[in-house]
Amino acid sequence: MERLKEKLNKKIQPKRDEIRNLVKNNGDTVVGEIRLRQLYSGMRGMPSMITETSKLDPHDGIKFRGYSLDELLELLPKSNKGEQALPEGIFYLMLIGELPTQEDVSMISKEWMKRSKVPDYVFKTIDSFPNESHPMTQFSAAILALRNQSFFMKAYNDGVRKEHYWESTYEDAMNLIACLPIIASYIYRKLYKNGEYISPDYDLDWSANFAHMLGYSNNDFQELMRLYLTIHSDHEGGNVSAHASHLVGSALSDAYLSFSAGMNGLAGPLHGLANQEVVKWLLKMVEDHGGNIPTKEEVSIYVKKTLNEGRVIPGFGHAVLRKTDPRYTAQRNFALKNLKDYDLFILVNRVFEVVPPILQATGKVKNPWPNVDAHSGILLLKYGMVEYDFFTVLFGVSRSLGLMSQLIWNRAVGSPIERPVSMTTELVKKNYL
Ligand code: CMX
Numbered sequence: 001m002e003r004l005k006e007k008l009n010k011k012i013q014p015k016r017d018e019i020r021n022l023v024k025n026n027g028d029t030v031v032g033e034i035r036l037r038q039l040y041s042g043m044r045g046m047p048s049m050i051t052e053t054s055k056l057d058p059h060d061g062i063k064f065r066g067y068s069l070d071e072l073l074e075l076l077p078k079s080n081k082g083e084q085a086l087p088e089g090i091f092y093l094m095l096i097g098e099l100p101t102q103e104d105v106s107m108i109s110k111e112w113m114k115r116s117k118v119p120d121y122v123f124k125t126i127d128s129f130p131n132e133s134h135p136m137t138q139f140s141a142a143i144l145a146l147r148n149q150s151f152f153m154k155a156y157n158d159g160v161r162k163e164h165y166w167e168s169t170y171e172d173a174m175n176l177i178a179c180l181p182i183i184a185s186y187i188y189r190k191l192y193k194n195g196e197y198i199s200p201d202y203d204l205d206w207s208a209n210f211a212h213m214l215g216y217s218n219n220d221f222q223e224l225m226r227l228y229l230t231i232h233s234d235h236e237g238g239n240v241s242a243h244a245s246h247l248v249g250s251a252l253s254d255a256y257l258s259f260s261a262g263m264n265g266l267a268g269p270l271h272g273l274a275n276q277e278v279v280k281w282l283l284k285m286v287e288d289h290g291g292n293i294p295t296k297e298e299v300s301i302y303v304k305k306t307l308n309e310g311r312v313i314p315g316f317g318h319a320v321l322r323k324t325d326p327r328y329t330a331q332r333n334f335a336l337k338n339l340k341d342y343d344l345f346i347l348v349n350r351v352f353e354v355v356p357p358i359l360q361a362t363g364k365v366k367n368p369w370p371n372v373d374a375h376s377g378i379l380l381l382k383y384g385m386v387e388y389d390f391f392t393v394l395f396g397v398s399r400s401l402g403l404m405s406q407l408i409w410n411r412a413v414g415s416p417i418e419r420p421v422s423m424t425t426e427l428v429k430k431n432y433l
Helices: 003-026 069-075 087-096 102-115 120-127 135-149 151-157 162-192 206-214 219-231 240-250 255-266 274-288 296-308 326-338 343-361 373-382 388-412 425-432
Strands: 054-057 061-064
Touching: 003 087, 003 102, 003 162, 003 388, 061 069, 061 087, 061 326, 069 087, 069 219, 069 326, 087 102, 087 206, 087 219, 087 388, 102 162, 102 206, 120 135, 120 162, 135 162, 135 255, 135 388, 151 162, 162 206, 162 255, 162 388, 206 219, 219 326, 219 373, 219 388, 240 255, 240 388, 255 388, 274 296, 274 343, 274 373, 274 388, 296 343, 326 373, 343 373, 373 388
Parallel strands: none
Antiparallel strands: 054 061
16 A cells, blocks of 8 residues: 555544544534524625535635645645645645655655656547637546546445445545646647647656646746645535536545536636636726736726626625635735736736725625635736636636545545435425514
8 A cells, every 4th residue: 555545544434433433422512503694695704514624714814724724835745846835734734633854745746756657548538629619628527537547336225334435535636636737738729729638747746747648847836736726626525526526426426526526616607617717807997908017996897887787796705704815915925026016916916906995895706805816817827828717727727636535534434415404485484483
């Protein structure tokens, strides 16, 4: 058994015992109450599942195994070619629950390189899509095509016992994560670079190799990829991509089915697609101002016009957060250091100043502050990646780290099939009013 899997193996039985005892001794403890309005508001604030990898605090933002993003960007091991934390490290932390050493992250880089073998039929699946198909459609379909090699599916068909489900799920999860940069860069090069594909460089870390296969080999872009793939990796269990993935996985659907379901949720404009919507919106704003960066007053008029048209301001607001997203701040810090004079960064800052008071004045927006998607696109544009309808795929590649860690743990502790009950309005009125 490889070292990472061995380490995980040692963590599993104590966790199983902890949960069994917790439920046995405290099973009737009430952990929340459900208000009628929550039934009609997308289950906001209802505690309804367990996710061990990370927890979102409305004010402090995301914490991974108890560590804030700021802390982790300092504490996680870096590449020897840069200052940014490696996403291999956040994966290790989510999976094992401990901070990794430099040796741990290089073990994971090597493991993913070793496992990055994408069968030819997956490329053929991608090739069969017309170029007009959105990159997320092609991404999700390619993940499903990869399912053919699922170890879990085979183990299940062979009658493996429940306590061993996690072992083949681990294999699937690691293989899937390893293959995603190849799949994503294949889609990118097919759609935008005349199908001129670039072979992996097995000496690089996961992010730098991904950047390389996309066609961006300069150090700054590789650093951006490390940051990008780290900060988008997980946002507890209740967001649409995590929850969709969790739900589908709970039916013992394998890692590929489960992750693809998560990606279909991420592809919605209120979730991950917001990163492309932000760029579209910013570029249209510039275009409508004759190609110039609009002044603060002009931005304000533009924001109000967007709202009056009945549209949302992409990149602002959140269902849980009630302050500026620390993932936004991490990207802002990167921009301040590396591209502070870039005109679109100046625009993003202007939008940051202008939007919150306008959203606050509507009296209905619960969080007027920017989220992760408000910033990510312009960093990519700066380094020449202008094909913004691809940006959600990058988010998806990163999200695999969280969703696959979650799935492995769900299998390890034997999470049951998810099956809440639904009501009808008639029953709500009859039984509760
Ligand atoms: N612009 C305009 N109106 C907004 C808004 C925004 N950015 N954010 C919220 N609102 C509106 C809602 O549409 C809702 O209006 P109605 O009552 O007319 O339906 C009202 O304010 C209350 O919404 P809320 O409780 O504050 O927010 P929700 O939890 O319902 O929704 C979110 C959260 C993210 C979907 C919403 O803020 C939004 O649409 N933001 C823009 C899209 C976006 O950036 N999504 C990415 C989120 C991060 C991610 O998942 O990647």
